[in-house]
Each structure stands twice: as C-alpha cells, then as structure tokens.
Amino acid sequence: MKEVAEAAGVSMMSVSNVLHNRPNVGEVLRERVLKQVKELGYVPNRSAQELAGVSYVRFGLLYTNVRNPFIASVFAGSLTAASRLRADISIHLANIDNPAALRKTIRQMADSGIEGLLLPSPVAEAAAQAFKRKPLPIPAVAIAPGFPVPGMASLRCDEQQAAFEVVSALLDLGHTAIGHLAGPTSQSGCIARHNGYLAALRARSIEPRPEYVVKSEFKFQEGVQAADVLLELEPRVTAIFAANDTLAASVMAAAHRRSIAVPGTLSVVGYDDSPTAEYVWPGLTTVHQDFEALTERAVNVLHKNVIAWRNDQSFRSDQDVVLPYEIVRRPSIGKAPKAVIERRTSSTLRSAT
Amino acid sequence: MKEVAEAAGVSMMSVSNVLHNRPNVGEVLRERVLKQVKELGYVPNRSAQELAGVSYVRFGLLYTNVRNPFIASVFAGSLTAASRLRADISIHLANIDNPAALRKTIRQMADSGIEGLLLPSPVAEAAAQAFKRKPLPIPAVAIAPGFPVPGMASLRCDEQQAAFEVVSALLDLGHTAIGHLAGPTSQSGCIARHNGYLAALRARSIEPRPEYVVKSEFKFQEGVQAADVLLELEPRVTAIFAANDTLAASVMAAAHRRSIAVPGTLSVVGYDDSPTAEYVWPGLTTVHQDFEALTERAVNVLHKNVIAWRNDQSFRSDQDVVLPYEIVRRPSIGKAPKAVIERRTSSTLRSAT
DNA sequence: CTGTTAGCGCATTCAT
C-alpha cells in the first residue's frame, strides 16, 4: 500500500479511504489512486486489516447428513458467497435428534466468535425447536425450509405453491384421481408439498380422498410398498405426485412391476430434480430448486443481519425471502387415460382388471 | 498473550516459545505458562501471527460436479482437516473437458497464493493430462483415483484389489458365469474395477468371456439396457458385478422385470456403498470407501508436501497412499443356483426358459 | 479534503 501511495503521490490514508469508498476523498485523487492500484496489482492484506480492527464475519454451517444430495450445493454456495464477502465459514456436523446437544454446539460456536449460522433445512427446524424458549445467541438463516422458521430468517422456494402448480398440471391433463406419496412429516418441505397437493385439488372442487395419500420415508423399498398400496386402490389413481424424486422412482418401479405403462396409464411427478430424475425411465417431471443460488442469497442476507446485530445485540430478523422454482417437464406425465375420464359420469363402466 | 506472560511472571517471548515447543525453554517456565494459557483461555490471534510472518497454507480444491454423491464428503473432509491445520481452503468449479482452461485455472490459483491442490478423481487425471509436458506449478494430491496419478501424490483405496475380492466372494459362492457391467473408461476407478474382475476370474483359471462385459455410462436407464444384454446371454450369468451402485440398481430393475429372483437366481454386487445400496431391494453387497477420512489424510499429506516445497521449489512427490476399503455384505448375493453348477459338467441339461 | 501518529498481537533478532 505504501508503494501505491508513493506512486500516486498521496498518503497511505488516502489510499485506504479510496479503497473503502469513503466520502471524504477528492475525485482527482481517487482516480490517480485507483489507477496505481490496478497497475501495481495491489491487493490488501487481510490479516493486517483484521489486526487493525476490521472484523470480517465468521459464519457457521451446520449439517446433518453428508449423503443428502443437496448438501454439496449448500457447501459450494456458502463457500463462494462467503469468499466474496471475505468472510470465514466453518462447517460442522450437528446432531439434530438431541436438542440439548444441538443447543450446546450452537452456544459453543457463538462463544468461539461465530456470528451467524447457516442452517439447511432439517437443522433449522431442529435449532428453532431447541431454542424455543430463549432466542438464538446469534443471527441465523434457514436454507430451504418448507415454511418460514420462527426466530430466524428464511430463504426458500414456495414449495406449497410449486406442489400446487405441478398437481394443477396433472389436473389440466384430465387427471382427477391423483394420489400423493407423501414424505416424512419431520421434513417441513414435505408438509408444504402435501398442502399444495390438497389445495390444488380443492381449487378444482375435488375433495381430496384420504386413502389417496400414503406416507413413506425416503427409502426406495419403503416407497415401492407405499406405491403398491396406492396402485391397489379402486378406482385406481391415474397419476401420483411423489414428495421427492426417490419416491417417484419407487412409484415407477412399482408400476413397471405391475406392467402399468408410464405415462400411458399412470403419470408420475417427483420433486427436487435430483440426478435420479434424469436417470429414471421415462424421465421424470419434477420441481427444480437452485440450491446453490439460494444458499448464496442466504449468506448475503445473513451477512446483513450480522452487521445489524453487531450494532444492536437485540436485533432479530425473521424475514422470509422466497425465490423462484422451476417445473421441469419430462415424459413421465401425459393425458389421463380415457376410460378414467369417462368414469366420472358412469362409474360402473370399468371392470376389474 | 501479554496477560498470560504477566500472570506467569515471564516475558511474552517465553510464552511464544512455549507455545511453539521451542527447545530453549526451561521446564519450570513451560509448566507455569501452560497453566496460565489454560486458565485464561488464551488462543493465539491468527491474523497477528500471519502479519508477523507465520504463513499458513492455502489449499485449492477443484471439483467438476456438485451432483457427484461423494463431493460433499470431500468438501467436509477437507474443511475439517484444513481447520485443524489452520489452513485456508478455497473451492472452485473446474472444467475438465478443456485442458487449456484447466491449465489457466490452476495457474491463476498458484499465482493467487494457493500452495497446494486437492484434486478429486476425475479432476486429478485431467490436471495430470493438462500438465503432461510441464510439471504442475504447485504440489497436488489426487483424491480417490483408480491408479496413482503421475506428477502428484495419490490417496486412494486399492479398487482393483477390492473388485478382485468382491468377485472372489462370488466365486466362493459357486458362481462361474459372472458378468461385469462396466462403467465409463474415462473414470480410472472403473478401469481398476474391471481389471480386478478379470484378475479374480483368472486367479481361478476361468478365462474371462468378452461378451460377459458390457459398458454403460452411470445412468439408470442406460444401465438397464446394458443389463438386458447381459441377461439375454446363453448360458445366462448367475452373478453380475456392476461398476457402481447405480448400475447395480439398474441390474436389479432389469432382473425384476424379467422375474429373475435376486439373489436366488442372480447375485448382484455394486461399488461405492452410496445411499442407493441401502435403499434398493434386496440390499446391495458393495464396497465401501470412507471418502471423508481419505480426504482428511489427503490434506495432511498435501500439507507436508507444501512445506517441503516451500524449502525447495523443485520438490515433487508422487507418493501413493493406499487406504483400506470395506466390503459390505447385504442380501443381494447368494449361492449360485444349482442348475448352473451342474451345467459345468453337462451343458445341455438346461433348456430355454 | 488530506496527512500524521499510534497501535492492533505476535514473531524475529539481538542482547543479556
């Protein structure tokens, strides 16, 4: 920096001021300085800045499961966003089944100088639960929860709306007997998706039938069994909205085993646009969320909140930022089979298969 | 640090010496100092250390594909290992299809002060290729390649041996007609697995039959088609070793569709122990590698190499560290069906199904 | 609007 100052014929202080966009610097100087900065390829020394009082934010990121297909996007997104902000980020595994342990982990992070928490979905809800009585010690942001999480900011897609839309697409194709293979209610996203499913039916004055909804964990075989239950119902469903792509794959497997044509006889919709959505045959219509972009936004939001919180430790933000999703159409859905549409007027037309 | 020094009645210098395990410090002082360090909860200020000359290592991590199920483990492993070493790590997306671009990316990282490269498998090979003529500008380590990568250190499991072992397990169960659903040859791990398959057969004096090996990309449907080819062969294979778990799932789907019982009539083995291995039915016998541990070791090895390289810029290491794998037995394999064992003596016994 | 002074927390060098 000294070199830059000398080259530009000013003092170091002015250089510093220019670099920080401070108001008290003349136009003439500013340009001269910026020019030298470029030419000399000057880049400020972060350690010196920190030592001199600038304090960069340190974020903490808590995750539960490395095997979650989206955690890598969350890692990547937070890392790139954090490096842009010159922020540090330390990543830890958290146990969400033990509220006391989770509380302890979070307190320790706060004590160790971490000023903001990035909490991907199941962790966010668990943390909110663990700190139900007292507020969180530091600002936090929930990444991709199904609903806003109390006590922290939330960055999410409107999953309920997405489910509504995708089920409406099935309705537009003439389907009326639409089943839902629901995911575990411990995941708030699954609740949102279920709600969206119900709302879409009601919006067309179709009263949802409880037996058309079957729950399953996110395991392939359990999903196949649940799908079997749905496929044995009479009158048979002509479409199934699965709570995620794995479960949609289960539905397809169950359908193939029964020689039910997809999408000819059964339309299938998933959620998440995970790799399986492409790999499965036929390609799966599903809902895509850009986790990496969402996470980057989350980091930026959290950063602002941390700055505000530095000025006023009582600062809390529970802003809810909703980002767009995208419905990815692949061949797994088609028009409702004709026999079924007719069944609406004469329900006896159809005989047992 | 000053406080610690005063509390222990010594100078700051002695505290520093104690903390760095320097030889020139008396036993008496050492203990007094350490006690105060604990009591006051002193933790050295990294920025000050750096400013005063200590330079922590900065690693770069290049990845190709967020959707790779193991990249999250690689992220997590490098982050935890790096934080233990007080090292920085910056993660970037790389394009491995364009050698020139990759070269440029790596050069830029080196110029920006990064002193070591963490290269998960397909990137490592691409980087070696891109720097075939000139050596890499900084030390690098390949994470989980199929074979040692020239020009850099390698941390890997012996995939060829693992494949050998798992195919031998099939042979022990009486299988002799064993097919291999091979993965893309662009992945060195797949080549190693294929080699292991061949070696296992030859070790039992079974000459591998070329038609028993079918190649496929890591896509579900392509795998199903490839599996169909294998299952149509006469005499039919009684076991299939798939190059990864996705392809093994494809084999199972193809088998189910043909009503071939697994493991009754067909045994199936995968590789990677990815989530699908558990989810699939029946549970998949597969090879487990601990990517997180492997990555942590990789960071430590790279760290040492970087230190050596600092002293001598011409230092190069291509050490090859081989870590253990684990064969996970699940119900997808069983004894070879009897009819087939008999077929070895009277090959006409079996009629078309 | 611009320049000067002082010090952030530590390690290195030299002296004791």
Added chain:
DNA sequence: ATGAATGCGCTAACAG
C-alpha cells in the same frame, strides 16, 4: 535460558 526492541500492513482517531 530468558528478555527487550523492532516491525509486519493496515486503519482509527486526530490534526492540519
């Protein structure tokens, strides 16, 4: 074996 002085690169507070 231990301690005192000096400076790393930068910014905050002040003086001009």
